[in-house]
Amino acid sequence: MTHSLPENATATAVVGADTGVDAPAPPRRLARLYVTLPAANIALYLLWLGVGSFLLPIQVAQITGTNDTSALSTASTTGAVLATIGNPVFGQLSDRTRSRFGRRAPWILLCALLGALALVAQAHAASIATLGLSWGVVQFIMNGYQAALTAAMPDRVPAARYGTFSALVGLGVPLGTIAAALIIGGVPGTKFGLDGVIGGFGGRFAGANGYYLTAAVIVAAALVFVVLSPDRDARDLPREPFSLREFLGGFWVSPRRHPDFGWAFVSRLGVMLGYFIVLTYNLYLLADYIKVPPQDLLPTVGFLMVVNALCTVAATVLLGPLADKVGRVKPFVFTSGIVAALALSLPMLWPTQGGMLAYNIVGGLAFGAYMAVDMALITKVLPRAADVGKDMGVINIANAGPQILAPTLAGWIVAAGGYEALFPVAAAVSLVGALGVLRVRGVR
Numbered sequence: 001m002t003h004s005l006p007e008n009a010t011a012t013a014v015v016g017a018d019t020g021v022d023a024p025a026p027p028r029r030l031a032r033l034y035v036t037l038p039a040a041n042i043a044l045y046l047l048w049l050g051v052g053s054f055l056l057p058i059q060v061a062q063i064t065g066t067n068d069t070s071a072l073s074t075a076s077t078t079g080a081v082l083a084t085i086g087n088p089v090f091g092q093l094s095d096r097t098r099s100r101f102g103r104r105a106p107w108i109l110l111c112a113l114l115g116a117l118a119l120v121a122q123a124h125a126a127s128i129a130t131l132g133l134s135w136g137v138v139q140f141i142m143n144g145y146q147a148a149l150t151a152a153m154p155d156r157v158p159a160a161r162y163g164t165f166s167a168l169v170g171l172g173v174p175l176g177t178i179a180a181a182l183i184i185g186g187v188p189g190t191k192f193g194l195d196g197v198i199g200g201f202g203g204r205f206a207g208a209n210g211y212y213l214t215a216a217v218i219v220a221a222a223l224v225f226v227v228l229s230p231d232r233d234a235r236d237l238p239r240e241p242f243s244l245r246e247f248l249g250g251f252w253v254s255p256r257r258h259p260d261f262g263w264a265f266v267s268r269l270g271v272m273l274g275y276f277i278v279l280t281y282n283l284y285l286l287a288d289y290i291k292v293p294p295q296d297l298l299p300t301v302g303f304l305m306v307v308n309a310l311c312t313v314a315a316t317v318l319l320g321p322l323a324d325k326v327g328r329v330k331p332f333v334f335t336s337g338i339v340a341a342l343a344l345s346l347p348m349l350w351p352t353q354g355g356m357l358a359y360n361i362v363g364g365l366a367f368g369a370y371m372a373v374d375m376a377l378i379t380k381v382l383p384r385a386a387d388v389g390k391d392m393g394v395i396n397i398a399n400a401g402p403q404i405l406a407p408t409l410a411g412w413i414v415a416a417g418g419y420e421a422l423f424p425v426a427a428a429v430s431l432v433g434a435l436g437v438l439r440v441r442g443v444r
Contacts, residue, residue: 030156030157030158030161032229033152033156033157033165033229034165034168035228036224036225036228037149037152037153037165037168037169037229038169038171038172038175039221039224039225040108040149040221040222040224040225041149041169042171042172042176042179042221043176043217043218043220043221043222044142044145044149044172044176044218044221045172045173045175045176045177046176046179046180046214046217046218047115047119047138047142047176047214048176049173049279049305050176050179050180050183050184050210050214051119051122051135051138051210051214052280052406052407053180053279053280053282053301053305054180054184054206054283054298054301055184055206055207055210055211055214056072056131056135056407057072057283057284058206058283059125059131059207060075060131063125063126063128063131064128067283067284067287070411070415072407072411073407073408073411073412074128074132075128075131075132075407085140085397086139086141086142086143086144086147087143087144087146087147087397088147089144089147090107090111090143090144090145090147090148091147091151093144094106094107094147094151095151096239098234098235098237098239099233099234100233100234100235101226101230101231101233102230102231102232102233102234103148103151103155103231103234103237104148104149104151104152104155105148105225105226105230105231107144107145107147107148108145108148108149108222108225108226109222109223109226110144111141111142111144111145111148111222112145112218112219112221112222112223113219113222114141115138115141115142115145115218116215116216116218116219117215118134118137118141119211119212119214119215119218120211120212120215121134121137122135122137122138122211123207123208123210123211124208142218145218145222149225150169152229153166153169164321166371166372166373166374167316167317167319167371167372167373169371170312170316170370170371170372170374171313171316171317171371173309173312173367173371174308174309174310174311174312174313174316174364174368174371175309175313177305177306177308177309177312178305178306178309180305181199181301181302181303181305181306181309182198182199182200182302182306183199183200183201183205183210183213184200184205184206184210184298184302185199185200185206185298185299185301185302185305186200186201186298186302187199187200187299187302187306188300188303191303197299199302200298200299200302203298206298259439260440263437263439264436264437265398266398266433266436267333267433267434267436267437268374268433269397269398269401269402270337270429270430270431270432270434271333271336271337271340271367271370271374271430271434272398272402272433273401273402273405273406273409273426273429273430273433274340274341274344274426274427274428274429274430274431274433275340275402275426275430276402276406277402277406277409277410277422277425277426277429278344278347278410278423279305279308279406280406280407280410281406281407281410281414281419281422282301282304282305283297283298283301284419285419285422286300286301286304286353286356288419289351289418289419289420290351290352290356292353304356304357304360305360307357307360307361307364308360308361308364308367309364310364311361311362311363311364311365311368312364312365312368313368314368315364315365315366315367315368315369315372316368316369316371316372317372318372319332319368319369319372319373330438330440332370332372332373333370333374333434333437334435334437334438335434336366336367336368336369336370336434337366337370337430337434337435337437338431338434339362339365339366339369340363340366340367340370340430340434341427341428341430341431342362342427343359343362343363343366344359344363344423344424344426344427344430345423345427346358346359346362347359347423348420348424351420410422413425
């Protein structure tokens, strides 16, 4: 069991002919992975955040004629169950794949192509029902991309580099955020002593063109990853007979048998859900709670997202390698969760653009600290080396699920208690996530 290995164990401790697991990549291929893995994640989060934070709310407003939180919640909820199970489904499929191109690469490329087609279809959705259905299809397919992509780290990275690669993978969120903010929303130049709006392109990508561009980036990133960082030939790996019962049972990892895995799941779920409850409602929150004028709305959203992302990048780049040096990850995860919860109180106490700026600075630093080490923690508690894809798919429910369900939950919270209720609820959820990591026993 990987969760019982000592902190400094190498990846070869769980690699062998009977496991069906790839050995760590040789130095030349590992060097390429330093670039291609974060690039593929940046493309993925350009999709999740560009669509979730910008294109989906804009499209809902265009269809309904207003900032309809109920309609946004409906569009986000439709197909969310399919999207959430997409990770473990495709994770198991990639575990069982035996091809000359490896186990993960075929699924990364296939899902990128199918996801791009689904995004093009979503660009033309003319009703909330159609929008919700198409977004559910996109989420389901692209969770397959994410499941295969995240399995690359435990497949191919030595344990001694887990902290560094966790930080590189974590950069997908802030850099994807910056890309989405600059391309779709734009940033007021006055915030940086410049005239006009930086990026935004006059709203050219705040509609169908935004979907087309995102689709193209996803396909390009997938091609670069599979060509420059190819999988090993998987045709000679051991084959297990297919059992429908075992396949369906793979969606459940017993927290009694694997408590560290269970608590790591709870920790990630809490921190990520608390973060995305507010982030995915930025557009409507700034318009209706902070009262940002309509002409300043998109650039303000873009500016705050860029500030948040830059703080996340700074914390991620600093703390990932630091975690490798000190040999501990739990203190980083716990502290970042606590600070994230405290940051969420700032806009509640200070409901102005200044309060939102303070929240994005502190919250961005906390989230960056979390993303720097979270993947390292997860990789150390995987139950079975031969099921890396499936288990990473299960754990990714705690990663993708909050991004998918946050708009739905936020809609319910706003309907029940107004926008100001978003912050204490998100803070409480983040706090639960921070406390959950203390129960992980097999990782320091």
